[in-house]
Amino acid sequence: MSEAGTRATLRARAYDLLARDDSGPGARAVRAALVLLIVVSVTAAVVKSVPQIGRAHGNLLDLVLLLTTFGFAIEYGLRIWIAADNPGAAGAARERLRYLFSLPGLVDLIAAIPFALAPHLGLNIDWLDIVPIFKLLRHTAAFQFMVEAVYSERRVLGSAAVLMLALLVFQSSAVYYFEREAQPDKFGSIPEAMWWGIVTLTTVGYGDITPVTPWGKIAGGLTAVMGLCMFAIPVGIIASAFIEAVRRREFVDTWNLVAKVPLFRMLDAARIAAVAGVLRARRAERGERLIRKGDQADAMYFIVSGEVEVDQESAAPKGRLGAGDFFGEIALIAERERTATITALTACRLLVLHKDDFERFMDAHPDLKQAVRDAAQRRLKEINAA
Amino acid sequence: MSEAGTRATLRARAYDLLARDDSGPGARAVRAALVLLIVVSVTAAVVKSVPQIGRAHGNLLDLVLLLTTFGFAIEYGLRIWIAADNPGAAGAARERLRYLFSLPGLVDLIAAIPFALAPHLGLNIDWLDIVPIFKLLRHTAAFQFMVEAVYSERRVLGSAAVLMLALLVFQSSAVYYFEREAQPDKFGSIPEAMWWGIVTLTTVGYGDITPVTPWGKIAGGLTAVMGLCMFAIPVGIIASAFIEAVRRREFVDTWNLVAKVPLFRMLDAARIAAVAGVLRARRAERGERLIRKGDQADAMYFIVSGEVEVDQESAAPKGRLGAGDFFGEIALIAERERTATITALTACRLLVLHKDDFERFMDAHPDLKQAVRDAAQRRLKEINAA
Amino acid sequence: MSEAGTRATLRARAYDLLARDDSGPGARAVRAALVLLIVVSVTAAVVKSVPQIGRAHGNLLDLVLLLTTFGFAIEYGLRIWIAADNPGAAGAARERLRYLFSLPGLVDLIAAIPFALAPHLGLNIDWLDIVPIFKLLRHTAAFQFMVEAVYSERRVLGSAAVLMLALLVFQSSAVYYFEREAQPDKFGSIPEAMWWGIVTLTTVGYGDITPVTPWGKIAGGLTAVMGLCMFAIPVGIIASAFIEAVRRREFVDTWNLVAKVPLFRMLDAARIAAVAGVLRARRAERGERLIRKGDQADAMYFIVSGEVEVDQESAAPKGRLGAGDFFGEIALIAERERTATITALTACRLLVLHKDDFERFMDAHPDLKQAVRDAAQRRLKEINAA
Amino acid sequence: MSEAGTRATLRARAYDLLARDDSGPGARAVRAALVLLIVVSVTAAVVKSVPQIGRAHGNLLDLVLLLTTFGFAIEYGLRIWIAADNPGAAGAARERLRYLFSLPGLVDLIAAIPFALAPHLGLNIDWLDIVPIFKLLRHTAAFQFMVEAVYSERRVLGSAAVLMLALLVFQSSAVYYFEREAQPDKFGSIPEAMWWGIVTLTTVGYGDITPVTPWGKIAGGLTAVMGLCMFAIPVGIIASAFIEAVRRREFVDTWNLVAKVPLFRMLDAARIAAVAGVLRARRAERGERLIRKGDQADAMYFIVSGEVEVDQESAAPKGRLGAGDFFGEIALIAERERTATITALTACRLLVLHKDDFERFMDAHPDLKQAVRDAAQRRLKEINAA
Incomplete structure (x- = not known):
């Protein structure tokens, strides 16, 4: 791979870690580190303002502030670099300029300047120490909801x-x-x-x-x-x-849950939304039996939060499913008895897709009916074969 | 019965009195006594903080506090004992440990320690006198709703x-x-x-x-x-x-009301919920005639609150029905005239199940239709025979 | 008529004036006088509390207070007398006792005692001067809504x-x-x-x-x-x-509006409620033409507030209709052209009953259909004959 | 044209500029100038109240106030003149009197009096300087909503x-x-x-x-x-x-959007409202492709806010559409492929009318169906010819 190609791959990886929603554990770790850096920086600025502490530990706090500023400077550099990967980009340079002059870009810039040195240079601008708190807003869902709410109204x-x-x-x-x-x-x-x-x-x-x-x-x-x-x-x-x-955000989460089911992979976004719309919410208490082996199957389940135990009542070891998993999807396509007993290990929030609702949905979309049935039969054969 | 069996029965009885919702008059009396104990204890701690009163009646108030602490200690012991009967228990010892280290368990523990003695021992921890107020939350529905609301959001x-x-x-x-x-x-x-x-x-x-x-x-x-x-x-x-x-809680109450009707005993939970869903709320003023003897019957009634008088307009004495009772259920299964006049003795809140709604529900569940009709005919024969 | 009969008639008249809702102009005048009396009394008590005014005009204000107290005493006597006419009365004496010991009865009693004399007798209970303000609550719809709201929750x-x-x-x-x-x-x-x-x-x-x-x-x-x-x-x-x-109160008002239409007189309360349920709200600006003579008729109108002008575009003088009136009801039963032009004289709030909605309602209640049609034909003949 | 005719035309033009809602750029400019005048006047009055500034620049501020007062006087005269054109007018003189004694008329009058001169005449009524702020309410939608809300309740x-x-x-x-x-x-x-x-x-x-x-x-x-x-x-x-x-106002705006589509010109108000009722809101992100050339057409779009780019992927230059424009309307009447690719240039709010919804609407109004189809075919021919 050429050097430019390596750089592009590296940049895409950095973009995933720093700027994409819903990424994996790496991105979550990076985000946690950034939030920690902000909290440390702001706490140092707040504590430094207390006269006794400021006098006694001023140099230590200034050091902390300088170090966090250094961290913010690195982050700032990275964000300029990866701005080129923004979606809908009309060229790397233009996207970078757009970031530089955006509000978050300016906040990132100010946070990256070592204002803690200012008093030592005789400048009275140490109030800029508190600016990094605005960097927190990028990681706060409530702020984004707030902006959306204010914007729409x-x-x-x-x-x-x-x-x-x-x-x-x-x-x-x-x-x-x-x-x-x-x-x-x-x-x-x-x-x-x-x-x-x-x-x-x-x-x-x-x-x-x-x-x-x-x-x-x-x-x-x-x-x-x-x-x-x-x-x-x-x-x-x-x-x-x-x-x-x-x-609206919760609907998107439900949609993502549905979109992960292999059975629904062939559906387009609007159809998945239609399926998501007939889901019903349900809570289960710790210890509640959700499915009993041998029962007639009539619904599939998505786990929103909590954990369940899958017990096939055989030599097979017990399994566990957690948030984002689903089970019982075969019920939607075949007349079958349940093949395992499923018990809630913790209080769970579930979404239930009843067979009746699913069939009504399929009747309303006859073009899909046969295709889904075919896919389902294939999957059923795999399961039976396994 | 063996001694262990007797103890288990006794413990189950204690569990019913102390820890179960919706128990009978015995549990209500125990709960009232516990609430009174808390109110007395907290009032004593509050009053004791007023310097004049504290100086004049300090010893009396300390005695009251010690006595209530003693009561809390007994309650604490009982709660440890009955924790073994918790539903879904994975063994008595584990359930008891779980209670001991739960938040309510720790509050119960602190409330059971005689802090009123602390000043006499030279300790300045009398502020723990106020802790029993947290015990009140166990008996406050609004707190449980609040916890549920905060948790779900x-x-x-x-x-x-x-x-x-x-x-x-x-x-x-x-x-x-x-x-x-x-x-x-x-x-x-x-x-x-x-x-x-x-x-x-x-x-x-x-x-x-x-x-x-x-x-x-x-x-x-x-x-x-x-x-x-x-x-x-x-x-x-x-x-x-x-x-x-x-x-949600009100729905559960309605559900419980419906589940008590003999006619509906054969229905499972989901079906009872469906019946509960077609009930309509109605208010009746004091003195309003709800049913007139001889009228065509077209609905049955559940009493949510208030009292009605049943007058068969015969030698039979007048009867009374109160919250939780129901009447007119024969209307749902047979073409009959009303056999008594029913008048509201107080302002009443009622839930009405109209014959039409009930029949529409039965048509949607044809498997149930014949079974309910059979049960109803049997009940009708009993009534006619009586 | 016997003396007792005359007295009963008189008492029923007094009951209408003082205690019934929705009475005519006489009752409104009585109510306005009572409210005025309360406002004068409370204002006098408030003004008297200002030291300068109290010293300068104390005797005049005491006189005002005594006179209003006298008025309240008369009202109190009348209310005791007419309590016998309360609906659902179990005997005049019992209803009167019930009033005497009710909260409004006790307020009426205190308001009828001349506390303005108290200071002259050396008693320091002049704060009871302010009690008549509670009498105002009987005439305040918001208070009754508030009581209902607090009671129901x-x-x-x-x-x-x-x-x-x-x-x-x-x-x-x-x-x-x-x-x-x-x-x-x-x-x-x-x-x-x-x-x-x-x-x-x-x-x-x-x-x-x-x-x-x-x-x-x-x-x-x-x-x-x-x-x-x-x-x-x-x-x-x-x-x-x-x-x-x-x-709920607004629904009752709509119901009353519908119940006044001759066409609907044969309907029972539940049916009138069903008709009221299909009404649609509409606003009209001043000068807006609601109906044009000669147009095809497709709806009837109820006037909630405002005034319209009826112009038959003939020698007949123009008419006016106001709040509570209705027009265009023939449209519901016959294919006819509008016989007058109707214009809003002021901004109006109207309720509209469309022919389609009315017919759908009639189809759902076939037993009523023929009866309403017959009544309508009779009415139509009257109109044509006129 | 006669002199009176010229004057009437001029007056109608002035009416459009000053008093009509939803007028063109001229009216918007006039409105902006009036708002600026009010802001300048009120700011001057507020600033003048600061003693230091009042002493130093009092004469300058008084001059500003006099000039704005002069502007308000001209506006006042114009409003009297154009009052004759009010809709539903019962004669020019009566409409002018109505304006003169209306609340806005009185505010306009007070704002037109040079109270800034008062102190120089020894009068202490300079608080009237602040009155022009009420003139702002005429241009504030929230105030009109507020008045409507308070009035209706x-x-x-x-x-x-x-x-x-x-x-x-x-x-x-x-x-x-x-x-x-x-x-x-x-x-x-x-x-x-x-x-x-x-x-x-x-x-x-x-x-x-x-x-x-x-x-x-x-x-x-x-x-x-x-x-x-x-x-x-x-x-x-x-x-x-x-x-x-x-x-309600938003519905009216949607209605206006729909009413501008040539296809719907033949519909009356109620029918346009019915069409508006089946519109679905949609947001598009910057850069999102809304329509791809060659796709099967299944919906038309109205732009509520934002801008889109129309790219016919041919020699034809790219076009732009903005708020109030619509596109894709041919989809509703003919089985056709999309003839251009349309991309959101900014974040857009759109209203979507799906072909299915439109056809269901047409089926419910068969009398309109053929007429709309005919109009549509004509339009389609024009487009094909072009």
């Missing part, structure tokens, strides 16, 4: 933000006009009153500035009530969009 | 917790950097600023620490708004998972 | 209350143990710490008592987060049960 | 407001009676206590007034809990009504 949220800003300015101005003579030190200008306004509209209510005149109090009470009612709206929108994003 | 909640922790650290750091010179006593380090951060993100807003610089106030206002929007998410997830857990 | 709410009480006691105790040495004046006992606890769990956060030790702050932060998550549950349950109660 | 909200007012008065009175002797300066009267009440019920909790007596604290804790539970109700109602209003 950005119009309504933007409009609601304008409305709340208008409310904030107006209510603050009103209280300013009522209070400015009674408390010129606290309500000295509308911007100062807006601090009161935001604290009241969000129902935080520090109490450092409060109205004291009767009209100021009436306007303040209205502000508190309006704050409650108005903030309910973006909060409700974000919460429901977030939950929807989570559900 | 633990991934999203964990991810959201990371996101909020990152937000907390970042916002606190930002305000720390803006405020540390203006208020070195209050924003002296990032950990101190994090106290401000959590108080603001949760919209509690004590006001003991607040930003005073313009940039600090801007960052603080953003923190308050972000807190509102971000906390909406776990709150929404927990609330909806909790309500779902409650609904 | 009382089990879960009760269980959640126990859980939150346990959380409150535990968190307060924890912070008490951490803070009692640092702030013996503020966290002097667990009950004192519980004031801090409730203020934090509800996210009110006055800031009069706050933890100052590091462990106290950590426990305090956890308390704030737990408060947010835990209170979400009862809040969510009450809010959704409340909205459900409102929807 | 006004009965329940009104009833809930009465309930909360009663709660506020009662709880404040209770705490007043408990606290008035301990803190006569803070709880000096019921109205003063109501300031505490509203701050507590909304969970703002400034802490400027707090109960100090045991009974006051118990009543205060109950108030906080009740506030949480009660405010959940209007908040929940407003939030869900708001989201419903947004969804």
